[in-house]
Amino acid sequence: MADHKFDYDLLIIGAGPGGYIAAIRAAQLGLKTACVESRETLGGTCLNVGCIPSKALLHGSELFEEASGHMAKWGIKASKVELDLDVMMAEKTKAVGELTGGIEFLFKKNKVDWLKGHAKFTSANTVDVGGKAVTAKDIVIATGSSVTPLPGVEVDNDKGLIVDSTGALSLPKVPKKMVVIGGGVIGLELGSVWNRLGSDVIVVEFLDQLLPGLDGDIRKEAAKIFKKQGMELKLGAKVTGATVKGKKVTLTVEPSTGGKAETIEADCVLVSIGRRPNTEGLGLDAIGLDLNKRGQIEIEHDFRTKVDGVWAVGDVVPGPMLAHKAEDEGIAVAEFIAGLTGIVNHAVIPNVVYTMPEFAGVGLTEEEAREKGEIKVGKFPMMANSRAKTNREPDGFVKIIADAETDKVLGAWMVASVAGTMVAEVAIAMEFGATSEDIAYTCHAHPTHAEATKEAAMAVTGKPIHI
Ligand code: FAD
Ligand code: NAI
DSSP: OOOTTSSEEEEEEOOSHHHHHHHHHHHHTTOOEEEEEOSSSSSHHHHHHSHHHHHHHHHHHHHHHHHTTGGGGGTOOOSOOOOOHHHHHHHHHHHHHHHHHHHHHHHHHHTOEEEESOEEEEETTEEEETTEEEEEEEEEEOOOEEEOOBTTBOOOTTTTSEEOHHHHTSOSSOOSEEEEEOOSHHHHHHHHHHHHTTOEEEEEESSSSSSTTSOHHHHHHHHHHHHHTTOEEEESEEEEEEEEETTEEEEEEEETTOOOOEEEEESEEEEOSOEEEOOTTSOGGGGTOOOOTTSOOOOOTTSBOSSTTEEEOGGGSSSOOOHHHHHHHHHHHHHHHTTSOOOOOTTOOOEEEOSSSEEEEEEOOHHHHHHHSOEEEEEEEGGGSHHHHHTTOOOOEEEEEEETTTOBEEEEEEEETTHHHHHHHHHHHHHTTOBHHHHHTSOOOTTOTTHHHHHHHHHHTTOOSOO
16 A cells, blocks of 8 residues: 555644544554644643543532532532542543543554654645654645634633633632633533632623524523523623733623623633634645635545645534544545545534533524424423433423424434433434434333433424323
């Protein structure tokens, strides 16, 4: 397979979920593969400063909140629950170390060379890594994304006063008052962590609802639930500036549509207004590869860019910025490069917010589906699900959206303690072109939260049992 004109058959830039998975699959398919990564450890944003550390803190903070009172209704009394934040952070760091170390092991096992340093194109087949030219027949760009800055609100993670997600994953102490700018996924997940650990959290969101891009019912439910959990929501508001004095930050906030400004003082401010693709310093000019208006690299269906031999996957290309989307694209691009057919169904990419309860969905939102044609919708509340009721988890629902004529499932949205796990069932059903009736007539174990999905499917034709 090896083409001796080049150092490698395939070189991948970036070892996040898009890049490291592509590297492993390519090596499995017999390609001589290298992966360049400028970070000290493998795994990209996801393993180092994203999915994994955030889930560790969500888990730890949930245990703290449970122990601090929620368990009392089950007769479990803890006289004095104390938080040792250093220990919680150390456990998070340990999980990250185990997982990033695991990728290093997999690279060695599969004979993928890890080239440490920053990669910059000098030609379509050559990148410079720390002054050394490395050549490859094919090159995949998997450089991921970074935090979008907010002008006038300068992030300084070291000081811990105005932080981005990376800073908010490592605060040295629980801030008394935290303002989260942006009511999207990061704001709500990390806002939940610090809210549970004792901070007063205010979320300032530009739009009139949280979680843009998700189904309308989910967004409304999210606002109710986070308010109930003690977060203050300032919807339809934007932050226009910040001043730091001593250990306090004063933010200027005004209505999104303009109007009278107010100031809010905080001990910590989290900037979470989105992420943007990493392309700076990559030398794309040298190969004539330009970006679209959103700063992304455009690709064909097989992840090929317009430059021969250069491919791209993950957060740096259009589509949702999600680890599992990057992973699936990583496998597919390696398969295309090896001469096989890679498959990613971009219409069926689940989306999960890992708060308590979790918010999850797959496929079209109800609003998108209605725009496309006639639909039927079935909804079932978690209040009426025996397992959720028994566990005292009353919040949430499952909603199934089906085509009115064919009954084919077009989307599903759910709020439940384990919605992130439940949504996988609907994703599989959609991949197989299932109808709502197929889900309704599939036997679901009792008592499980997943029975709510079956009942929502039954509700599509007006026949749920428990409501
Ligand atoms: P990345 O993971 O960003 O990896 C790209 C890598 O390329 C980086 O390590 C970078 O150092 C390296 N790199 C960049 N340029 C160069 C260069 N020129 N030379 C060498 N190396 C370079 N998604 C989920 O699906 N579920 C979650 O629960 C979730 N939680 C998240 C929580 C947070 C706080 C954040 C910030 C993100 C979260 N995400 C989550 C999003 C997820 O992390 C990204 O979608 C995913 O990491 C994208 O993978 P990627 O491979 O495209 O890029
Ligand atoms: P986001 O796009 O999810 O949310 C950003 C929010 O900020 C939006 O609601 C937007 O309206 C708001 N906003 C923008 N400018 C503003 C301003 N000036 N003032 C107030 N609000 C403003 O982006 P976020 O939360 O930063 O996350 C980035 C990406 O990371 C997500 O889109 C997601 O793809 C990924 N991610 C995924 C997770 C998951 O799958 N569970 C968890 C965390 C991140």
